[in-house]
Amino acid sequence: MKLLVAALESELSAFPAHIPGYERLVTGPGKIKAAYALTRALDNGHYDEVLVVGTAGAIDPDIAPGIHVIDTVFQYDVIDDNGVAGHHVSMPQRLTLGDGDVIIATGDSFVDDADTVLAIRALGGRLVDMEAYVYTWVAQQFGVPIRIWKAVSDTAQDGANQTWEATVAACSRELWTRLQAELEA
Template sequence: MLLAPLPETSFTGRLRGEIRPDRPLLVVAAEAEAARFDDTFPLLITGMGKVRAAMELTLALSSARPREVVNVGTAGALKDSPNAVVEVARVIQHDLPDDVLHQLSGAYYGSPLTVRPGPGLTLATGDSFIADSRTRTLLAERADLVDMEGYAVASVAQRFGLPVRIVKYVSDQADESAATAWPDAAATASGVLADWIGRHLA
């Protein structure tokens, strides 16, 4: 059976550099978030969303193992927060009704994942770009930040038995201003995250 070709505008993952056991693998969603990164470490650009992130990282790890997986990129703030680099301790899926699925099937499909021991920030991942105050308020009851890939990256890394870190630049307030704020913030994030990488992963 032949697979249908992807439409010409469909994104396909891009791996820059060679995955090696003595180097971390950087994972980002968007080209803009990695524009200022150098070639010190291998970099996987997955595209946006949970499915794309999980698929591209799984393909990359199927042939080589890094020292660790480091998901870097942008996240919206669910509680008022300055633009800064933060490391996540726990990640959840905000668009998967895991309790309902457990009642139906007896199994959990999206339990919270701990990526850094101890207290810290919770990241909510979902396949929606959050840009309205009502949704932001509801999500703030469960998490501190929101993105579209972190849970998927953590899930795949842990499934492969690899350490994983999630490091985000707070790019917007996940409210009505987010859509206009993100492009410029992503460009800023690239430089700030490149500096973080140089200071923390060498």
């Protein structure tokens, strides 16, 4: 059995309620809710894989619209005891999933301004979200393989929150189409 994970129900709006071979988990937005919900699910169930689907802001102008498979995750909103941004005091700086093509930066705030985008890009982020790092860390603690697919919903610039609300349904349809293709292969 696989676990299909999203932060918000709206990110799964195009998905059927039942997909053979998958159980479904909606964690809620942000790192703490994501950590709590995924830890509970993995502690109570036996899964061959976690597949995370959801939306992300593109903070690199060279990122194309569509779905991106995440390779590396890091937290942009942490600072270590030496004052280095993007480095946690006790957590790994970066985690690698190994099969993707994009680095995503995770933080507890919805990114909606150019200054924050520049700061995150300086750390190496190309996409931004609020849960990917935590999903990856939790799955790795349980020894469960994880894949993360993110559909670009906005450019994380001024007005991104309104853009996200308008495009989340279309992103969900893209993600469901991608999963259907994999299921049919």
